[in-house]
Amino acid sequence: MAVRRRQRRGPGGGRALLAAVLLCVWWRAAGERLRYAIPEELGRGSLVGPLARDLGLSADELPARKLRLSEEKQYFTVNEENGNLYVNERLDREEMCGESASCSVSFEALVHNPLNVFHVEVSIEDVNDNSPEFSKAVLDLEIDEWKPPGARFLLETARDADAGSNSLLTYHLTSNPSFSLAMKDSPDGSKPELVLERALDREEQSSFELVLTAVDSGDPAKSGSVQIRVNVTDANDNPPVFAQDHYRVSLREDTPPGSTVLNLSATDADAGTNALITYGFRKMPIKALEKFVVDAESGSITLQEALDFEEARAFSLAVEAKDGGGLVGICKVEVEVLDVNDNAPEITILSLSSPVPEDAPVGTVVALLKLRDRDSGENGQVSCELSGEAALSMVASSGGSYKVVTASALDREQAWEQRVTVVARDRGRPSLWSSRELVLEVSDVNDNAPVFEEAAYSAYVAENNAAGALVLRVQARDADAGANGRVSYWLAGGSAGAAGAAPLVSVEARSGALYAQRSFDYEQCREFAVAVRAQDGGAPARSSTATVRVFVLDRNDNAPRVLWPAAGAAATGEASSPFEVVPRSAEAGYLVAKVVAVDADAGRNAWLSYELVQASEPALFRVGLHSGEVRTARAVSERDAAKQRVVAVVKDHGQPALSATATLHVVLAESLQEALPELSERPAGAEAAAAAAAELQFYLVLALALLSALLVLSVALAVVARLRRAGPPAVLRCLGAQRFSLAGAAFPADFCEGTLPYSYNLCVPPPARAVPEAAWPPPPVPVVPVLSAEELLGGDSCEKPSPSSNVVVGEPPADAAALQVCKASAPSAFKSF
DSSP states (O other), X not given: OEEEOOBOOSTTTTSOOOOOOSXXXXXXXXXXXXEEEEETTOOTTOEEEOHHHHTTOOTTTHHHHTOEEEOSSOOEEEOTTTOOEEEOSOOOHHHHHTTOXXXXXXXXXXXXXXXXXXXXXXXXXXXXXXXXXXXXXXXXXXXXXXXXXXXXXXXXXXXXXXXXXXXXXXXXXXXXXXXXXXXXXXXXXOEEEEEEOSOOOTTTOSEEEEEXXXXXXXXXXXXXXXXXXXXXXXXXXXXXXXXXXXXEEEEETTOOTTOEXXXXXXXXXXXXXXXXXXXXXXXXXXXXXXXXXXXXTTOEEXXXXXXXXXXXXXXXXXXXXXXXXXXXXXXXXXXXXXXXXXXXXXXXXXXXXXXXXXXXXXXXXXXXXXXXXXXXXXXXXXXXXXESSOSEEEEEOGGGEEEEEEOSOOOTTTOSEEEEEEEEEEOOSSOOEEEEEEEEEEEOOSOOOOEESOSXXXXXXXXXXXXXXXXXXXXXXXXXXXXXXXXXXXXXXXXXXXXXXXXXXXXXXXXXXXXXXXXXXXXXXXXXXXXXXXXXXXXXXXXXEEEEEEEEEOOSOOOOEEEETTHHHHHHTOTTOOEEEEOTTOOTXXXXXXXXXEOSSOGGGGOEEEEEEEESSTTTEEEOTTTOEEEESSOOOTTSOSEEEEEEEEEEOSXXXXXXXXXXXXXXXXXXXXXXXXXXXXXXXXXXXXXXXXXXXXXXXXXXHHXXXXXXXXXXXXXXXXXXXXXXXXXXGGGSGGGGOOSSXXXXXXXXXSSOOOOEEEEEOOOSSOOOTTTOOOOXXXXXXXXXXXXXXXXSSSOOOOOOEEEXXXXXXXXXXXXXXXXXXXXXXXXXX
16 A cells, blocks of 8 residues: 655745756856855756856957856856856765755855855755665564554654655555555645554564555655564554643753753553653654754753754654553653854955055946855844055945945055955854954055156266266155166256267266266366156156266366477477567567467466576576566676577466476567578578579479460569679568568467557667668658557457557667557567568
């Protein structure tokens, strides 16, 4: 025979359960919640559903969006390539949810860039993977022989760990004429009963062996069986009876082990051994048997392990009282576990975007937190806040999660990290709290330009420096980090050199050191400026500019240069070397000449002093220390040689001092004619050189004439020959009018740099002695106008000199024309004799 019953599986056991499905189904619920349903016992790697597609993500977006799961236990995994949801480990519904009517796993799916959270629920459908089981392999049952037919004996029910229709059991009993099987409805569900079909006779048969089989409604069906051994005994007609059939007990979860839960008592109307009662638990879940124990003699139920409301909120205990005759009385004890605020809130960081760029806009989500309190009621209600001074705030999200967002602009240069403490607190009494530190690193953005220590730099470098010498080192600092703060230096421009010319300085890109590219010359460039640009390595790069002004310091590297008398002509002893005529009647202090010299240096290096170092008559002449004027130190006497050679040295005030010499030839004569014989005694070599030059000029003219025409050549030869025969002596050629008819005097280009601010007029009379008219009719000497230095130079090339000084040598006779020669400060103002 077979009887179908519905086994209760908790409070919802009365509701019909959905049939187990092999294919995965899903649907989207409100609040971005995805639901999937899969059968239990699927192997690892089995497909749950196309999670990425259901979230609206394409395969191309997956690498950037970084889809991942957030769950305490990794039951599932998501494929990074296609975004499908797969089973990560074997799922056993009975192990996960026990006897609950429904079983599901909830978790969050996180999608980044931007950050979003989706709630996913996977329902675990039951499959018929458990066979019905009895608590004992053999069930002993004692029946009094006097029991009338129709007597019923409650049998043990089988337990099927499956749910839904898979837990609906049908019982079968082996065929026996003395017994049959019936089902008894009770609040706990239908239970099998053994029905006595006919009276027993112990003397005929003292025992029976039956097999009770429980078959579930799964497909395929599974079954379990128990052997029933019926022993026919003498009459024990009163089973034990409890005071109540159902007891309810409430225990706080912090009740210590060893506490008494309930004292049970049952009575038996029989006597003797038939009234001796023992207590015990019937078939119950293992967790209940681990938590509670019943004393076999007293019936006292004791707690042997600590309770945990979060693990189990209630226990159902089945206690039996069995007398000595084998009759059993049963009662049910419902133990309710009361929650105690013994669990602090748990803070889980689902996602942390660190580092975050410092230019992130206000409201950027930087972290996602989830709060959980395993307690219930007010004990499980959690509030969350941030502790600490940071530019962050917290925003509540759905499903008990919170978003940490930027509350104000970030600045890495002020705070390179944001460190806050997340504090979660429940509403229990007393309140429990937990905290977790959140450290957010701020990444650098190139928002700062390099800043020089000084806006303008000054450097002083002595001239004649070595090429490559260090001039100055500039320093710029960038508050950014990494490549954004790595500063390099470049020349941005300035007056360091003309366009196309080689630069005067260079800058080392890393150190900012400026080096001279060549040796500086104070006389060419006294100062220059360059612009140095400091640029960081960011993208885009930022830069700033500083001006470096380099001042070249003078060194005494230029010796004085003598402008008058000309050093070259005096040194070579040429016939055209200058000379001065001093009358023998000159008194002490007579101005002979002025040594004119310049120095290209500046400052003390250009201050010149004059000294007399050599003279034919040392006591006859003296030189002005600062003016360079050569004057007679005493009156000229007749004993003094007619020709005097005076050598003066010009020194500057540099360290070390540099010098140059000037040689002056002086002729002591009352007039120019008187000085001519002294001049004619010059070495023959000079006169021969002059004759050779004249002859060369003659032949050049002759060659040009030959090329013109033969007639012109004949005439030219005749004219030249006549001129050579009729001309005056060569020694008197210097008295020709041409010598003194030049218009103006020639001055060196740098006359303005000399130290002679005066002009001198020299008047020389003709000789007093008579000259035969036939031998030498001297032509009239033209009068040269007395001009100042300003008039000779055009009036604007120099500053206006002070009034000119005129020196008259001797008194010219009344019948002779006076010869006036204007001598300014340059040697080219005179023509040599």
